[in-house]
Amino acid sequence: MKAVSVKEIKTALSHHSQDELIKICLQLSKFKKENKELLTYLLFESENEELFIESVKKEIDEQFENVNTKTYYFIKKSVRKILKILKKYIRYSKQIETEVTLLIYFCQKLQSFNPSIQKNTVLLNIYNRELTTIKKKVLLLHEDLQYDYGLEIKKLETT
Template sequence: MKAVSVVKIRKELHHRSHDELMELCLRLSKFKKENKELLTYLLFEAHNEEQYIETVIEELDEQFETINTNSFYYIKKSIRKILRNLKKYARYSQKKETEVELLLYFCQKLNDFTPNIHRNITLSKLYDRQILSIKKLVAGLHEDLQYDYNLRLEELED
């Protein structure tokens, strides 16, 4: 079965009743964990972005604490998984400020991580890519926010 375009789905949803839409949303939430997470964000957390960021940061802290530091191989796998989750949470929000905040926190955690990630080429390059990503995101924000975020970026780069 081939999926139809978003435009066709939107047109079809206009023809459905309120109860049918509710049933469709509930059915969607049963299929994938990501669908349920997105619905949770939209229904319960979208109205308070600061609280959402704090919740994600707490989860990131927990994930960083569980990293197996016996070898850089396990560290790389864990950090990639953390970054994948972070990107997913930022995608739910669709706000550039949220993504910048989360990436800045992630980079700060990487800088403070022991053993030092800069002793490993792969982790060092991953860190550098995230810094570049933050710079690109910051360039599209309001000037006041750019100034604040650039100050924090300078601290990370030192």
């Protein structure tokens, strides 16, 4: 089965009643965990972005606590997994400020991680890539926010 375009889906959905749309959303939520997570964000967490950010930060903390530190191989795999989860939550929000806040938090956690990421090129590259992403995103924000986040970025660059 070939998927149709978003425009065609939008047109088709406009022809359904509210009850039918509810059934479609519920059916969609049964197929993939990501669909259910996105619906949860849209229905319950999008109203309070600060609470959403805090819950994501807690999850990042838990993930970093569970990292296997025996070898850098396992550390790299875990850090990539954490970053993948983080990017998924950022896609749910679609707010640049949320993205910058969460990526800065990720970089802070990575920077303070023990053993040091300075001893591994791959981890250092991940860190630098995310720092570059943060800098690009900050330019899209309001000037006051650019200044505030600029201070955070300087802290990340100096240590």
